[in-house]
Amino acid sequence: MSFLRNCWYMxxxxxxxxxxxxxxxxxxxxxxxxxxDSLGGLQALHDRCPHRFVPLxxxxxxxxxxxxxxxxxxxxxxxxxxxNPHGNGAIPKAARVRTYPMHERHGMAWIWMGDAALADPxxxxxxxxxxxxxxxxxxSYLHVKANYVLETDNILDLSHIEFLHGSSLGSxxxxxxxxxxxxxxxxxxxxxxxxxEQLTPELARLRGVPxxxxxxxxxxxxxNAPCNMLLNSGHTPSGLGRExxxxxxxxxxxxxxxxxxxxxxxxIAFSKELGExxxxxxxxxxxxxxxxxxTEDMPMLEAQQQVIGDQDFWALKPVLLASDGGAVRARRLLxxxxxxxxxxxxxxx
Ligand code: FES
Ligand SMILES: [Fe+2]
Numbered sequence: 649m650s651f652l653r654n655c656w657y658m659x660x661x662x663x664x665x666x667x668x669x670x671x672x673x674x675x676x677x678x679x680x681x682x683x684x685d686s687l688g689g690l691q692a693l694h695d696r697c698p699h700r701f702v703p704l705x706x707x708x709x710x711x712x713x714x715x716x717x718x719x720x721x722x723x724x725x726x727x728x729x730x731x732n733p734h735g736n737g738a739i740p741k742a743a744r745v746r747t748y749p750m751h752e753r754h755g756m757a758w759i760w761m762g763d764a765a766l767a768d769p770x771x772x773x774x775x776x777x778x779x780x781x782x783x784x785x786x787x788s789y790l791h792v793k794a795n796y797v798l799e800t801d802n803i804l805d806l807s808h809i810e811f812l813h814g815s816s817l818g819s820x821x822x823x824x825x826x827x828x829x830x831x832x833x834x835x836x837x838x839x840x841x842x843x844x845e846q847l848t849p850e851l852a853r854l855r856g857v858p859x860x861x862x863x864x865x866x867x868x869x870x871x872n873a874p875c876n877m878l879l880n881s882g883h884t885p886s887g888l889g890r891e892x893x894x895x896x897x898x899x900x901x902x903x904x905x906x907x908x909x910x911x912x913x914x915x916i917a918f919s920k921e922l923g924e925x926x927x928x929x930x931x932x933x934x935x936x937x938x939x940x941x942x943t944e945d946m947p948m949l950e951a952q953q954q955v956i957g958d959q960d961f962w963a964l965k966p967v968l969l970a971s972d973g974g975a976v977r978a979r980r981l982l983x984x985x986x987x988x989x990x991x992x993x994x995x996x997x
Contacts (some may be wrong), residue, residue, distance in 0.1 A: 651676045652874045652986050653762030654837045656772045657903045658913055659750065660882055661787055663789045670714070672705035675911070676761050676937055680748065681705040685712045690750035690757055691725045698729075705922045707728055713985055750929040755780040756901075756913075762989075773876040777897040783917035784926040787935025790912040792946050793952035796902040797873045797961070797979060799910055800946060803877050804974035806867045812948060818942045821845040825867075829973040834981065835905060836871040844886045855883065856894065862886045865893070871978045873977025896933070914941065924941050 657675060665671060667903050672681045679695035681704050695703050697716045707717040713730060715722045721743060722731035729743035749760040749767035754775040754944035778785060792799065802808065807825070809818035825842040840863045842861040847857055857863055870878045882895025896916055904913045916933045920927035948973040955965065961979075968976065 650990070651761070651904060652982065654759040654760070654766050654989055655767075655874055656751070656760055656761065656767075658756050658876070658901045658911075659692070659720070659759040659903065661913070662752045662755050662757050666872040667755060668709060670705045670709050672703065673911075674905055677906050678761070679703060681714070682750065682757070682761070683709055685977070690752055692748040692759055693723065693725075693727055694713055694746040694748075695988075697721065698744070698745060704745070709877060718746065742903060748843040754778050755785065758859060760807065762810075773878075775878065775899060777878070777880075778899055778917050782920055783851040783897075784922075785915050785917050785921060786930035786932075787915040787936050788938050788941075789915075790914075790941060790946060791905065792910045792912050792949055792951035793908065794910060795905055795908055795956075796904045797982070798949055799900075799902040799912060800871065800875050800978055800982075801975040802879070802949060803879065804836070804869055804871060804978055805971045806840055806869070807969075807971040812944050813940045814934075816848060817851060819845050819847060820963075821916075824972070827971060827973065829977055831936055831977060831981070834985070836978045836981065837868065838871070838977075839866065839868045841866045847883070850936065851964060854929075854936060856971050857883060864888070864893075866890065866921075869900075869974065871974070873978075873982050875904075877901065877964075898937075907958070912941075 659673065659682060660671065660991060661674060662966040667684045670681050672679065682690060682692045682694040685691050693704060695705055697718065699721055700719045702716065704714050704716060708715045708729060713722045713724050720733045723728050723745050725968045727745040731738045732739050749764050751758045751769045751772060753772050754776065754791055755778065758772050758913050777783065793842045807823045810820060810822035820840040825840040838943045844862050845865050864886050865883045868880045874982055877900040878896050879898040880900060882890065882893050884890060884893030887934045895916065899913065899915045901913045905911050914932060916937065918929045920926055
């Protein structure tokens with residue numbers, strides 16, 4: 649499956665971008681060099697000098713220009729070569745580098761990998777609950793050697809927490825939870841509600857559930873193309889309505905690194921109204937979440953990728969279960985969007 653191009657992909661946490669420093673990162677198989685310019689904006693260039701194709705990030709960034717380390721051509725934020733130290737200094741027409749629109753929102757850096765003329769910041773997935781202005785965030789990152797859509801499947805079908813994370817995030821009530829899948833426009837919602845559940849002691853402690861108390865738990869996942877998810881995870885004492893419960897927001901954002909590897913950005917948010925306690929909870933929760941994600945999900949996803957290799961997912965005829973509704977809906981929608989994007993404009997053949 650090829651990639652959706654005309655959309656925003658997360659390229660990093662905004663605070664990874666420090667003025668004057670280049671941040672090289674491969675996204676969708678393309679080497680990109682990004683940096684924060686002197687006005688505080690984010691810039692991205694193809695990380696390949698058009699002269700002899702060395703990575704530009706090996707050069708020097710000064711005055712919002714990158715000077716190639718090999719023979720000294722300099723490129724500005726528009727990708728134009730602005731200095732040629734050789735001969736009469738004339739700039740060859742082909743001495744240009746592709747640039748990519750970037751935008752910062754909700755503490756995240758977003759990049760547009762398609763037609764720059766279509767880049768509209770209004771299309772950035774809404775992560776208001778994760779805004780560092782209003783929330784303390786526990787943030788983390790994993791580099792996973794698996795295709796990003798396998799990652800989407802993983803989050804849209806959280807029945808797996810009963811089996812893969814039985815001693816941490818799961819319990820024996822999860823697979824029998826009530827599932828609802830809804831689609832509104834291009835947004836897919838996959839919701840799972842469990843009843844009369846006993847959380848693991850550690851999860852209960854981290855989420856403020858008194859020892860021994862049974863709960864009803866909801867795990868609501870929102871998916872937006874291409875691979876941006878927001879989980880709202882909450883609980884109430886068994887039998888009470890949601891409005892009497894409490895919940896947290898967790899991001900699962902996947903950006904393709906290559907066809908078979910993924911940048912995985914995840915974070916958990918606690919309101920700043922909680923004061924120092926919110927900061928402590930954010931730190932403690934993210935440390936704790938990292939454990940099952942690293943030692944349980946990641947090896948499973950990487951083993952899955954090894955088996956699938958570059959074979960087409962549907963050609964393998966996957967068995968479909970009741971829990972697959974959300975993941976299948978998102979896959980189909982993404983495939984449709986990619987197909988539509990690749991269709992020649994009407995009137996052309
Ligand atoms: S490779 Fe960059 S200037 Fe020669
Ligand atoms: Fe998991």
